Amino acid sequence: MRIDDTDRRILRRLQAAPDLGVNELAELAGVTPATCSRRLDRLERAGILRGLHAQIDWAALGWEVEVSLRFTLDKTDPRAFDDFLEAARAVPEVTEIQTFLGRVDVRLHVIARDMAHYQAIYREKILTLPHIADVEALMQVAVIADDPALPL
Numbered sequence: 001m002r003i004d005d006t007d008r009r010i011l012r013r014l015q016a017a018p019d020l021g022v023n024e025l026a027e028l029a030g031v032t033p034a035t036c037s038r039r040l041d042r043l044e045r046a047g048i049l050r051g052l053h054a055q056i057d058w059a060a061l062g063w064e065v066e067v068s069l070r071f072t073l074d075k076t077d078p079r080a081f082d083d084f085l086e087a088a089r090a091v092p093e094v095t096e097i098q099t100f101l102g103r104v105d106v107r108l109h110v111i112a113r114d115m116a117h118y119q120a121i122y123r124e125k126i127l128t129l130p131h132i133a134d135v136e137a138l139m140q141v142a143v144i145a146d147d148p149a150l151p152l
Contacts, residue, residue: 063112
């Protein structure tokens with residue numbers, strides 16, 4: 001589906017303030033509320049707009065440690081990826097799973113309350129995941145840029 005300038009205006013405003021109601025969004029985008037609503041429905045049906053999500057500050061809830069774990073899997077077993085991903089999905093502290101082509105096969109984003117909690121997660125849950133050939137941990141120190149908005 002192709003989008004036009006009106007769609008872009010609506011999406012830009014929605015990215016900037018996803019909590020706006022249709023009336024406010026329409027006013028900022030320079031369209032009527034009915035037009036805005038129809039456009040949003042069309043964008044959603046086309047799979048371009050996949051819904052609005054809450055952004056949770058895990059640190060504010062006491063989860064202060066974030067670690068990115070990069071795995072190389074032992075791919076001699078044809079089920080290595082499937083087995084690993086199934087087991088990783090079962091770890092509640094894993095908030096994101098990504099797969100790659102290249103030297104790194106999988107990346108997990110893990111949160112923990114503190115370093116002692118992370119160490120327990122690592123020993124009891126991460127190191128027991130199947131088919132691990134190598135793992136590298138990257139401890140997050142700071143987020144410098146975090147802007148998921150597209151330049152529309």
